[in-house]
Amino acid sequence: xxxxxxxxxxxxxxxxYIRALNHGDVEHARAILEDQIRQLSVLTGKPFxxxxxxxxxxxxxxxxxxxxxxxxxxxxxxxxxxxxHQQQQAVSQYQQRQQSEQQSIxxxxxxxxxxxxxxxxxxxSDPDYSFKEGLIxxxxxxxxREFPPEQWAKQVKLMYQTLSSVHRCxxxxxxxxxxxxxxxxxxxxxxxxxxxxxLFRMGLATDGK
Numbered sequence: 001x002x003x004x005x006x007x008x009x010x011x012x013x014x015x016x017y018i019r020a021l022n023h024g025d026v027e028h029a030r031a032i033l034e035d036q037i038r039q040l041s042v043l044t045g046k047p048f049x050x051x052x053x054x055x056x057x058x059x060x061x062x063x064x065x066x067x068x069x070x071x072x073x074x075x076x077x078x079x080x081x082x083x084x085h086q087q088q089q090a091v092s093q094y095q096q097r098q099q100s101e102q103q104s105i106x107x108x109x110x111x112x113x114x115x116x117x118x119x120x121x122x123x124x125s126d127p128d129y130s131f132k133e134g135l136i137x138x139x140x141x142x143x144x145r146e147f148p149p150e151q152w153a154k155q156v157k158l159m160y161q162t163l164s165s166v167h168r169c170x171x172x173x174x175x176x177x178x179x180x181x182x183x184x185x186x187x188x189x190x191x192x193x194x195x196x197x198x199l200f201r202m203g204l205a206t207d208g209k
Contacts, residue, residue, distance in 0.1 A: 054078055107149040114153040122160060134161045 011034060020029040053075060054061040060074040122129045136159050143155045 024080075032061060057081065104149075111149040111152040115156050118157060118160070126164070128167060132160060135163060136160060 011022040012072070013036075017029055017032045020026075020032065052061070054064065057074070060069070060078055064071055064074045119129075119133065122132075131208045138158055139159060143152055147155055
């Protein structure tokens with residue numbers, strides 16, 4: 001808004017015009033426009049004539065000029081066309097919103113179904129899945145907030161794979177509990193422990209990073 005150079009009063013007047021027009025207060029809306037036209041005339045030093053209400057309807061203007069229709073009838077037809085156009089736009093916008101909402105719901109449902117499918121698959125083959133599932137569930141809200149539904153299953157799968165890698169590293173270590181106390185710098189001395197530490201941080205840190 002600052003880039004426009006407008007003052008708060010300018011924006012207030014604009015909103016006032018929109019409010020008057022949308023609430024059917026045509027006379028007030030007209031008064032605001034006329035005031036703006038007067039200011040523009042003073043600013044440019046050029047007089048501004050009346051706006052032709054049929055300018056957007058050349059066929060009606062042509063019929064009026066040819067004395068095939070009076071001005072009032074042409075204005076009524078123009079008004080009717082304008083209302084029809086606004087109604088069509090409103091219907092089109094509503095349908096677009098509905099379609100967007102339906103697509104969003106479908107995307108979420110498909111994502112949840114895919115995650116459920118993966119979970120059922122892992123539960124059959126992984127005896128430790130219930131523990132991993134608990135950790136994944138803790139991150140569910142973060143995943144839903146940070147990623148679109150199309151990536152939910154991918155992120156869940158990535159976290160499951162990370163947890164599985166950590167678990168395998170711990171099982172392969174002589175003393176799995178050692179990882180809790182090994183400083184990451186010291187762990188670099190042993191590649192296996194360094195990898196375990198990194199995977200541990202990636203999979204189990206509260207911020208997921």
